[in-house]
Amino acid sequence: xxxxxxxxxxxxxxxxxxxxxxxxxxxxxxxxxxxxxxxxxxxxxxxxxxxxxxxxxxxxxxxxxxxxxxxxxxxxxxxxxxxxxxxxxxxxxxxxxxxxxxxxxxxxxxxxxxxxxxxxxxxxxxxxxxxxxxxxxxxxxxxxxxxxxxxxxxxxxxxxxxxxxxxxxxxxxxxxxxxxxxxxxxxxxxxxxxxxxxxxxxxxxxxxxxxxxxxxxxxxxxxxxxxxxxxxxxxxxxxxxxxxxxxxxxxxxxxxxxxxxxxxxxxxxxxxxxxxxxxxxxxxxxxxxxxxxxxxxxxxxxxxxxxxxxxxxxxxxxxxxxxxxxxxxxxxxxxxxxxxxxxxxxxxxxxxxxxxxxxxxxxxxxxxxxxxxxxxxxxxxxxxxxxxxxxxx
Ligand SMILES: Nc1nc2c(ncn2[C@@H]2O[C@H](COP(=O)(O)OP(=O)(O)OP(=O)(O)O)[C@@H](O)[C@H]2O)c(=O)[nH]1
Ligand SMILES: [Mg+2]
Numbered sequence: 001x002x003x004x005x006x007x008x009x010x011x012x013x014x015x016x017x018x019x020x021x022x023x024x025x026x027x028x029x030x031x032x033x034x035x036x037x038x039x040x041x042x043x044x045x046x047x048x049x050x051x052x053x054x055x056x057x058x059x060x061x062x063x064x065x066x067x068x069x070x071x072x073x074x075x076x077x078x079x080x081x082x083x084x085x086x087x088x089x090x091x092x093x094x095x096x097x098x099x100x101x102x103x104x105x106x107x108x109x110x111x112x113x114x115x116x117x118x119x120x121x122x123x124x125x126x127x128x129x130x131x132x133x134x135x136x137x138x139x140x141x142x143x144x145x146x147x148x149x150x151x152x153x154x155x156x157x158x159x160x161x162x163x164x165x166x167x168x169x170x171x172x173x174x175x176x177x178x179x180x181x182x183x184x185x186x187x188x189x190x191x192x193x194x195x196x197x198x199x200x201x202x203x204x205x206x207x208x209x210x211x212x213x214x215x216x217x218x219x220x221x222x223x224x225x226x227x228x229x230x231x232x233x234x235x236x237x238x239x240x241x242x243x244x245x246x247x248x249x250x251x252x253x254x255x256x257x258x259x260x261x262x263x264x265x266x267x268x269x270x271x272x273x274x275x276x277x278x279x280x281x282x283x284x285x286x287x288x289x290x291x292x293x294x295x296x297x298x299x300x301x302x303x304x305x306x307x308x309x310x311x312x313x314x315x316x317x318x319x320x321x322x323x324x325x326x327x328x329x330x331x332x333x334x335x336x337x338x339x340x341x342x343x344x345x346x347x348x349x350x351x352x353x354x355x356x357x358x359x360x361x362x363x364x365x366x367x368x369x370x371x372x373x374x375x376x377x378x379x380x381x382x383x384x385x386x387x388x389x390x391x392x393x
Contacts, residue, residue, distance in 0.1 A: 001209050001227035004096065004105045005038040006126070009081070009119025010047040011144050012112035013040035013054070013061075014194065018202040019109070020053035026210055030219075030332070034209035036101035041092055041126070043084055043118045045071035059095045064088035064122070074117035078160045081121020089129050096130070106227040107138040110172070114164040115146035115157040124167035131171055138231050141172040144201070145179045145283070145351065155362035162359030165352055174234035174344060177283040179351065186280070201282070204242035207298045208340050211330040218301065218331065223309075225296045225328025230342075233294045233326055237352065238344040239283045243276025245269040245337045247303055266337070267308045270297065273339035274312055278319060281343065283351055290343035293323040298338040301331035316341070 007016030016038045023035035038055075041062045042048050048061040055061075063071060065084030074080040085092075096102070110127050112119030123141060131139050143165060150157045168175050183197045184190050190197055212226030247269065274295065278287060287293075295316055297309060309329055316325055320343065 001106050001212050001230050002034055002036050002101075002104055003107050003109045003209065004099060004102070005035055006092070006096075006108065006110045007038075007040045007054075007119075008085075008110065008112040008122045008126070009042055009116050010044065010113070011116065012110075012119040012123070013042055013047060013051055014198050015111040015142065015144070015201060016040050017051045017053045018198045019205070022202055022206050022209075024053065026206070026213075030210055030214070032210060032213040032215070033101075034206075034213060036105045037096075037099040039092070039095055041085075041122060042073075043069045043071070043081065044073040047073075059098060062091055062095055064091060074121070076117040076154075076156050076160065078117045078121035078163060081116075081118045082125050083121075084118075085122030085125040089126060092126055093129065093133065105137070107140060107173075107231065108134075109140050109142055111142040111144070112164070113144040113146070114161040115144075115150055115154075116160065120160040120164040123164060124171055127168065128171040131173075138173045138234070139171075140174045140176065140234060141168045142176040142178060142201075143168055145177065145181070145355075147180045147184065151358075155365050158355060158358045158362050159366055162355045165355065169236070174236060174238045176238050176240060177285075177349065177351070179283040182280075182282065182284070204240045204282075204340050207296055207330055207332070207338055208240075208342075210332070211296055211298070211328055214330075214332075221304075221329035221331055222306070223328050225294065225326065225330070229294060229326045229328065233292045233324075233342055233344050235292060235345040237346040237349045238342060239281045239285055239346070241277040241279075241281040241341045241343075243273040243278075243280060243339045243341075245273045245276075247300070247335050247337055266303060266305070267311050269337050270299075270308045270312050270339065271315055273337050274315055274341065277339045277341040281341070283349070285343065285346055285349055285351070287319045287323075287343055288321060289346045289348040290320045290323045291345035291347060292326075293320050293344065294326040294328075294342045296328045296330055296340040298330040298333045298340070299336070300334060303337060304329055304331065312339075 005016045005019040007013040020038045026032050026034045040054050043065040112123040114120050146157050
């Protein structure tokens, strides 16, 4: 599957940058392309300069709202982010149109952190616009949810996140939910390592996007998972996960003979990788709530067998009893058995419901604060009414 990636705000831009690195890896290691073009859109020029892999011209690193913000961001006010995106949307659309490989692209992936101002505000606006302009292309959102400490310390973060989620869900074909907190729960040393978190966020997409683009027969599985399968699976709230089991590279002679045992050992390695993928999903959710799912098994050709693929399917069926499940095998890896899982069309997502409820709670607080500021400013102005002004008004 080939995608166009657009990142909004600092978080979104860095994740889009990460997808360019995935594409560079696919090109150099596998001789295929998975990202036809990538863009970063921001109100902050310094954030755009801080990217590494997105092409460094103004058509790929797009500054919006420069006139209003002076290139310094919107300071977490996502309504302003939305307004600027609406005003400067032509800049984004013109840049997308200049992509020479646009017709080969299967879908758009638009990414942003929901807790800030620029990404949170502009993501749904541009998603809606792209959906209107390119009715034949799927548009997916990848939304990064804030860390717990950000939610606790800043009402604005909750408000931004909830409004971004509600709007994204209304316009995108599917919304990948990525919870920042998941990555530091697993490894506390990642707390200050955004680059590592971003690499972990993008990694599950690697095999998924590559599998359908292979041209050489030896890398095409018995059942290929292609763009069609992915698009049929993705709908509404979605999560993605990745797990792997290491295989021993050196085979002892007796291991080749013990076919039956070898098979069952491999199957259990597959189940182990599936367990890891499910427990490392990008957001905690109940797999029973998924109405669609897919899994992709990547392994060396001689390590895969139909029995394993079938058992993995049965296993996932037990975990997601309601879901229509699609699957594929991808003879590629060396020394590992890699499992990618997507759960989609989730009909219950506690984290989202929780954020919506919390945002209604903080709405009053935010309004009260705004009114307090306005009344204090008015108080100063009133006090200065009798003071002569030096300006000619
Ligand atoms: N995973 C990840 N999260 C990030 C990254 N940068 C910021 N975030 C998260 O994204 C949210 C803030 O969004 P930003 O992208 O910094 O904000 P912005 O869209 O640039 O908006 P303003 O700076 O307010 O104009 C917070 O919840 C951060 O924890 C990143 O590189 N990776
Ligand atoms: Mg910013």
